[in-house]
Amino acid sequence: MKTKMFKPTVLALSLFAAGASFAGEIEVLHWWTSGGEAKAASALKLTLQQKGDRWKDFAVAGGGGDSAMTVLKSRVVSGNAPSAAQIKGPSIQEWAQEGVLANMDDVAKAEKWDESLPKVVSDIMKYKGHYVAVPVNVHRVNWLWANPEVFKKAGVKVPTTWDEFFTAAEALKKAGVTPVAHGGQNWQDFTTFEAVALGVGGTDFYKKALVQRDAATLSSPTMEKVLTTFKKVKDYTDKNAPGRDWNLATAMVINGQAGMQIMGDWAKGEFLAAGKTPGKDFVCVPAPGTDKAYTFNVDSFAMFKLKDKANIEAQKHLAAAIMAPQFQEVFNLNKGSIPVRLNMPMDKFDDCAKTSSKDFVATSKSGALLPSIAHGMAVPSAAEGAMKDAVSQFWNDDKMTAKDAMAKIASAAKAQ
Structure with a gap:
């Protein structure tokens, strides 16, 4: 099946225009190594490559255990953090307290993340009121x-x-x-x-x-x-x-x-x-x-502080791309979860996902x-x-x- 790519958002285009002359490298620690997840990772990789950025995989098969976090810690301590790492929940706050996560407020404001996410989810992505992580999807557990x-x-x-x-x-x-x-x-x-x-x-x-x-x-x-x-x-x-x-x-x-x-x-x-x-x-x-x-259960990527200007621009491309409606659709159709953005069109999703999305929106209000x-x-x-x-x-x-x-x-x- 041909993967449908999404159109860049206004922010993504402006960032691309600013950074096209010096493409950055994005290194992403993730666990998207099997089946539909791997397809979704490929879609994201392709999108960023089309913007001129280089994608460097830091993939960990088998669901990301303690060893992956140990490697991440050593990388961060040595001043060589990846652009983004798959981290979720209160662990985001724990990393942010160390002062190693990057402020993504400019991307979030331009892309209207506050309006697109339930507050209970956006709060998890923030530290002291500032976005430091980007949500990918929502799994209903109950x-x-x-x-x-x-x-x-x-x-x-x-x-x-x-x-x-x-x-x-x-x-x-x-x-x-x-x-x-x-x-x-x-x-x-x-x-x-x-x-x-x-x-x-x-x-x-x-x-x-x-x-x-x-x-x-x-x-x-x-x-x-x-x-x-x-x-x-x-x-x-x-x-x-x-x-x-x-x-x-x-x-x-x-x-x-x-x-x-x-x-x-x-x-x-x-x-x-x-x-x-x-x-x-x-x-x-x-x-x-x-x-x-x-x-x-929301999967997300924490964004780490970088020094290279081109890599920082590429990191912002990544953040914008993850939350873009088209990627949210492509990824979640493959993953079995639903988009984390509120009020996304669900016509391509199955009945279980449609029920999940409807209840996600309703409970975000109640x-x-x-x-x-x-x-x-x-x-x-x-x-x-x-x-x-x-x-x-x-x-x-x-x-x-x-x-x-x-x-x-x-x-x-x-x-x-």
């Missing part, structure tokens, strides 16, 4: 994926409440399939946990307990109910869940081994790759009780657009790691009570 054929055989409907969820799970179990496909890794455990917290406790509870880490809310009767409901979900997973990768859990739903999975919209890529059609072969609905809320803790969007990395460990310990220890878990999570939430 999805429930279901196999309608399996539900039909079990004689139940896809659930929209937690009561319906457990009724359906019991029927699926009796029909001889695993009700809930799950991978027992701490981020997957927490993805389920935060969906339960949002569905049982609501938006205000989620903000207070999991984003603000309010001690009283973490120790409340609502939190006890959340944990009890969360643990009940485990009864409907299979014994082989521990250590299973998320995509293998998705495959269980695809092939009818399991009825449903709570997972972000990257799961959709697995269904599509298997030749399945949304609304026919698989169903995407908000996790039980969360239809009026939206937990998000205040129910919420950062995902499981996916590094809400709390400092130390607190996130400690909270994940506490939740997984509760999930895996049949002797631990909800009250014990509350104490562990409250303690973990204090980590900085």
Whole structure:
């Protein structure tokens, strides 16, 4: 399929005119190394090359682990930072505090980023009110994926409440399939946990307990109910869940081994790759009780301070290009996510993406657009790691009570 390139924006053209005589080099640390992501990276690379800039890949296969961040730190400390690096959530603020990120306000103002982004997202891209990072996309995390054929055989409907969820799970179990496909890794455990917290406790509870880490809310009767409901979900997973990768859990739903999975919209890529059609072969609905809320995972690039004038101009080209509507469309059609820009045309996207976009816009207005803790969007990395460990310990220890878990999570939430 021929990739449709986008027209340069007014800012991009003006920057190009200013910098055409001395093309800059853009070095980008990213994880766009497979499938649709690699196609999207190629589209961005081509666009910047057309502006006269040189693209230097600093790609890390396999999802960017600690080693990549170690390399980045050594590069920054030695005064040889890349133009941009794939960093997200509170980690952006942590890098900005070191004084190594570049101010992108001129690009943001010319391109009207404030008007194009929900405030909860733009705030994550800023440090002390100034843009230092650029968002690429939005993944909705609070999805429930279901196999309608399996539900039909079990004689139940896809659930929209937690009561319906457990009724359906019991029927699926009796029909001889695993009700809930799950991978027992701490981020997957927490993805389920935060969906339960949002569905049982609501938006205000989620903000207070999991984003603000309010001690009283973490120790409340609502939190006890959340944990009890969360643990009940485990009864409907299979014994082989521990250590299973998320995509293998998705495959269980695809092939009818399991009825449903709570997972972000990257799961959709697995269904599509298997030749399945949304609304026919698989169903995407908000996790039980969360239809009026939206937990998000936003990929973004932090922009590092550079010295070379041509490279600084090229970096601004990159920032403008990432947020340009046409690239947002090309990238997200390939990635399975949706554009981070509000009110983008969605006619080329599938039904799940259209629902996601509609809810993204609605929750950005209602205040129910919420950062995902499981996916590094809400709390400092130390607190996130400690909270994940506490939740997984509760999930895996049949002797631990909800009250014990509350104490562990409250303690973990204090980590900085």
